[in-house]
Amino acid sequence: MNQSFYLLSLGCPKNEVDSECMSALLKKAGYSFESDPRSARFLIVNTCAFIEPAVEEAIDAILDLAEQKGEDSFLIVAGCLPQRYKEKIFLEFPEVDTILGTGEYGEIVGALKALVRGDDLRSHRPGPPGDVSYLDVNRVPSALTGTYAYLKISEGCSNACAYCAIPRLRGPQRSRQPQAIVNEARHLAEQGVRELILVAQDTTRYGMDLMGTPALASLLRRLTTELPDIELIRCLYFYADAVTDELIEEMGSNPKLAPYVDLPIQHASDVILARMRRRETIGEITRTIEKFRQRIPRVIIRSTVITGFPGEGEEEFRQLLDYVKMIRFDRLGCFGFSPEEGTPAAGMKDQVCWATASSRPALIMETQKAIA
Structure with a gap:
């Protein structure tokens, strides 16, 4: 039986990490990656819908994959687009077999199994973003041909800027546990990664929801102390009102911080x-x-x-x-x-x-x- 999948990732590095996690979960369950969508049974696109050009890119990708969909293959749309337009996806794209929202990446294996069983998943609508435990899977970075990898330290955003759709698409900020981040960083280092790029919608507020205070500085200390093979760490993105003197001092005194x-x-x-x-x-x-x-x-x-x-x-x-x-x-x-x-x-x-x-x-x- 053909258990191959093709996965197209659109958007930012945070989306790239989510795609890598889905890929790792699928491989762990026995599925194999196929670089040619025409040969894959499961066509998956992880979308961005942050701004209108990203929505247009996602729509073009769905239409392109729909044209390459075979009689015994399935088209799965994941990420921000179905989270934003959950009521419209199936109306606009009858070729789509199911959708997964931004809180459902960890359900990718179950969705594929259900499709093979013949379950009709077109009535599914993504719920609110929640659990981030899917990020704890051991993934292989897409950029492993180099020596760097993105590492997502939190999901969502609680800043509620007037122009931004992220809180609605990704939910409020949910920080990962420090030990989970250290474990993933160690796994990446074992694969040859030497530079970590920490990503979140707001890295400076990492830990606020867990500890009631920004904890990025202490996380950086742990990563550089406990992982001797990691040579350089950089962070994306900072908010001025959440930058602490402790963070500035850590960046100024720690030679492993870019x-x-x-x-x-x-x-x-x-x-x-x-x-x-x-x-x-x-x-x-x-x-x-x-x-x-x-x-x-x-x-x-x-x-x-x-x-x-x-x-x-x-x-x-x-x-x-x-x-x-x-x-x-x-x-x-x-x-x-x-x-x-x-x-x-x-x-x-x-x-x-x-x-x-x-x-x-x-x-x-x-x-x-x-x-x-």
Whole structure:
């Protein structure tokens, strides 16, 4: 019997980790990976639906796999798209045999077995995201041809920024137990991994839900102390209001921690930051950046900003432009605001016209180009 699966992973590194976990669970259950979707019995796509371009990419992938689906094969759509559009997937894509939400990656083996039995799973609708124990499986990183691997330390986000769909798609932040993370890091090191990239929607708040206080600094100490084969660790992503002095000191004194800070500030106007429902002010952001630069003189600071958010007039945009000139990020990305269905920002008044919102990133990046 053909027990092969093809798995396409779309989106960010966090999604990549989820796909690797599904792959590990399937291999452990006796299934084999097939690189050609036309030869596989189970066609699986793990989707992203964070922003509209990601939704479009996911739709294109589903349609492409549907064309390659054989008479005795099954199409499974997992991840953010079915979590976001659980009522629409089967209406729009009759070729899809079942869906798994962002809290159901650990159920992939059971879903495939049910399909083979002939169970009709098209009535299934994903529930709210919950358990993260599926992450504890021993997985093989997709990038094992190199020496680095992503390591997810928490799932979901509790920040509730007005423009972001992640809390609705991924649920509130759920941190993994420190020992589980250390165990996975040790397994990765045994496979030859020498650099770990810790990922979460907000790594700086790791441990808040477990211990009531940020615990990233202590986790980093454990990883570098208990795993001598790991040579370098970097973290994605930081929020300025949750960066502790302990974390800055650990990064400044621990030679195994990369002098790299990924700190998406999103804007430089306190008015816009408040409308975005960000917890920090531009003053807090600036003080955090200055602390990093004082303690770690060679630190590389990367950030992202959004232009055209509702209420951003010429004055607020000028504040952002001036701040980019003043703070001198080492790396910067800039995106025009795109209203995402279901987010508070999508229904806000004072929407900036798309022509203005989409033209401003070029001005920001032109300024940044003269800096770095």
